[in-house]
Amino acid sequence: MRVPNRFAGIPRSWSYAAAAREAGASLVKNLSIPKPFADPALEAQFLEEHSQRFCAFRRASALLALVLWTSFLTWDLTVARQSKILSVVFTDLLVLRMLGIVLLCCVGVLVLRPSFRLHVMSARVIFTGIYGLIFLMLVMIVVTPAPFNYSQHFPGLYLALFFQFSFFYLKSRYALTVAILTLGGVVFIQAAFNVLLPADFGAGMFYLVNMAIVGHGVCVHAERVSRERYAAERELASVNSELSDANVELARKNDELEVSEKDQEVKTNALLALKEQQMLAAETASRDKSNFLAAATHDLRQPMHALNLFLQAASEAIRRGEFREAGRLIDECGRSSVILARLLNAVLDLSRLESGRVVPRYHVFDLRLIIEEAAAQLRPFAQSRGVDLRLRLPRESLVCVRSDAHWLGRAVANLISNAIKYAKTTDDATPTVIVGVIRSPTRARVDVVDNGIGISAAHWESIFQPFFQVGNPEQDRDKGLGLGLSIVNAVISMLDEHRIELKSAEGLGSRFSLEMPLCGASPEKPAPRVPAKGDADEIRHLDGLYVLLVEDDGLVRASTEALLSQWGVLYDSAATFEEYEEILESLERFPDLVITDYRLRDFKTAREVAMLCTAKLGRPCPTLVVTGEPQATIVPLACTHDVLSKPVSPADLRQEILSLISGRCPDFADEAV
Structure with a gap:
């Protein structure tokens, strides 16, 4: 049996002297x-x-x-x-x-x-x-x-x-x-x-x-x-104080964590609600877009259907030798075509405005100029409907505003046109439309006032929706397409610091007001105006012109050639860029104008057309770009040029040709893209 050692805990270096020193040290202590x-x-x-x-x-x-x-x-x-x-x-x-x-x-x-x-x-x-x-x-x-x-x-x-x-x-x-x-x-x-x-x-x-x-x-x-x-005790109190402070800090952080969790929960709920709202908005937008397309398709089919019937009737009249009746029917075809082009352009304009692809071009100009121009364009239309169109503009000073003159002019023209269409013509009083300008220290306001049928308060929101028309259940095209106010609303929403206001009462007329920033700077020098001419005078000025036509669509090229021939315009046409290059190699006369589509085959564009013409002929030639792509971004050409969006009416095409050959380049030409 092992006996425990009683001295196991005693170090080997122990001695009496060490014990004595330890005892002495303890006593002294x-x-x-x-x-x-x-x-x-x-x-x-x-x-x-x-x-x-x-x-x-x-x-x-x-x-x-x-x-x-x-x-x-x-x-x-x-x-x-x-x-x-x-x-x-x-x-x-x-x-x-x-x-x-x-x-x-x-x-x-x-x-x-x-x-x-x-x-x-x-x-x-x-x-x-x-x-x-x-x-x-x-x-x-x-x-x-x-x-x-x-x-x-x-x-x-x-x-x-x-x-x-x-x-x-x-x-x-x-x-x-x-x-x-x-x-x-x-x-x-x-x-x-x-x-x-x-x-x-x-x-x-x-x-x-x-x-x-x-x-x-x-x-x-x-x-x-x-x-x-x-x-x-002091150390313990210090530790307790630190512990208490730590507990307080922990409680504070715990409270912050709870608040953060609540905030996170609120944010999560808000995100879920926002996502749901976005889904509902997307569904609503999709439904509205579908309704818009359905309405646009319906309205486009009407003039197209009428155009086909008029063409067939004109063909039958020519076959029977009734040339006078055939001419009347062809005029009706032109009227249907104008309505179709107007509707299509309006739909495209509204689509581009709402999609955000249109970028405003701001500059300072005299507001009176676009009002006078819109009134000059619409005065014949007002006279034809027996409407008295009056202007109330300041004569003593300029009204300089900062805006996009092209789109603001479109909005003003749409409001004036709308007021003329819905003027009362059955009462004894003369239907009147007044267009005025009111200035404040920082703002300018355009008022379009009529004494027409008025708009009830129930329709104030609906009239800015596409294809909605008050008092036109039969969809009479003479009363408009139902897109004018939609375009006005989209234009004003696009322009910075612009507002639209409506005041109306049923049977007492309406007042549409457009507000915009007022500027004290002088306006840019306006471009010279081309005097208005009749159709015969415009065609006479086109007689003998030489035009190069570049169009890869056979139907568009053939119709353009036929119209140029009727106007007495000499032309050479090319379906591809290579054909256009061959024509330039064999030219005997410098062309007065180049008419081209923007996007051609083999990734060629109107820019290459203008550059090749300048390189081959030694100097730039005026160019008219007619494009069927509203979303295309037109790269500035190295020459005088203008841009039109298909479909283009013969009158607009004729006026743009005259503008370019006279040396006038519109300030807002590329807005049509």
């Missing part, structure tokens, strides 16, 4: 006065906290000292009666005892006051009592004969030191000072008065010294433990 805290403020806080902590125990110890001192009075009375020697000094002892009682009563009253909790006050009261009692006991030792002074009163010094070392929890430095002074007092009275027997003096000093050493060690230990406890 336990007898060394603890150092105060380095921070004076912290030391003061410790002393106050120490005094308050032991305040109750100090009060109890002071009262206990009063009881013990009083009980010794009874002891002195008893001993004095039994000893004739002590009875001689009994009066002195009684006086000293009574002085001690008075001193302790005063101390007792002071220790019960609230101020005793303060360090300075408690130290003063305690040391007053201790020093006072030790002094009284030393006096008793002096007045009492030997050996009674040693046996009856000297042990009182032990008791006093015992109280001040243990019960009052004093600073070790102060308690040690009391013990040293007590020892010094005994030595002094012995040396001065020789009151103690030598044997009693030696024994008394031996016990006093041991009492001082042991008491000092106890007091040092108590103070060190108290200081360590205070430091630990």
Whole structure:
């Protein structure tokens, strides 16, 4: 059986000398006065906290000292009666005892006051009592004969030191000072008065010294433990404070997390709602687009159907020799074709505006010019319907605005045309349309006022929808296509800081108002106008012109050739870019104009057509681009050019040809793309 080694925990380097040094170091440590805290403020806080902590125990110890001192009075009375020697000094002892009682009563009253909790006050009261009692006991030792002074009163010094070392929890430095002074007092009275027997003096000093050493060690230990406890409590309080702060911060972050989660939930719900709204908006847009296409298809079929029937009827009339009737029918074909082209262009314009492919071209111009131009174009139409068209424009100064003149002019013309179409012609009063301009410090307003049929409030939103018309259930094309106000609304929505306003009452007419920013700058110099001519005059000016036609669509090329021939225009036509190049190689006359589609075969465009013409002939030639792609972006050509969007009416084509050969290039030519 294995026997456990009782010395297993003892290191091999152990020796008596090491043990002695360790014991000596421990003794020195336990007898060394603890150092105060380095921070004076912290030391003061410790002393106050120490005094308050032991305040109750100090009060109890002071009262206990009063009881013990009083009980010794009874002891002195008893001993004095039994000893004739002590009875001689009994009066002195009684006086000293009574002085001690008075001193302790005063101390007792002071220790019960609230101020005793303060360090300075408690130290003063305690040391007053201790020093006072030790002094009284030393006096008793002096007045009492030997050996009674040693046996009856000297042990009182032990008791006093015992109280001040243990019960009052004093600073070790102060308690040690009391013990040293007590020892010094005994030595002094012995040396001065020789009151103690030598044997009693030696024994008394031996016990006093041991009492001082042991008491000092106890007091040092108590103070060190108290200081360590205070430091630990402060550290713990600091840790608790940090922990509390951490808990507060954690609670704050938790609250923030909850708020963030709520915000995230709200955002998620908002995103879901937005997604649902977008889906509903997409479905609504798709449905509206389908309805728009259905309505546009229906309206396009009507003039196309009429055109086919008129052509067939004209063909039958020519076959029967009824040439006058055939001419009338062909004129009706032209009317149907104009309506078809007008409707198609309106649909394309509205589609481009709503898709965002049209980019406004802002500049400063005189607002009166586009109003006068629109009125000049529509005045014959107003006269044909018996409508009095009036202008109310400022004459004394310019009305400069910043806008897109082309599209703003289109909007104004549509409003004037709309007012003319819906004018009352059955009443005795003359149907009237007034177009006026009103200025404010920062805005300009165009008012189009009529005394027509008016619009009820129930239709104010609907009239801006495509193909919606008030008072035209039979879809009479003479009253319009139902797209004019839709285009106006799309144009105003596209232009920055532009607004449209409607005021109307059923049977009392309407007022449409367009607002736009007013500018103080001078307008750009307007381009020269081409005087208006009749159809015969325009055709006469075209007679003898030489035109190069580049068109890859056979049907469009053949119809354009036929129209040019009827106008007396000489031409060469090419179906491809290579044919056009061959024509340029064999030219005998410089062309007056080049008419070309924008996008040709083999990725060629009107830009290559214009550049090749300039390269072959040595100088640029005016070019008219007729394109069937409304979404195409026309790259500026290196020559005078204009752009028209298919379908193009013969009158518009004729006017653009005359404009280009006369050297006029419209400011807004490429807006048709």
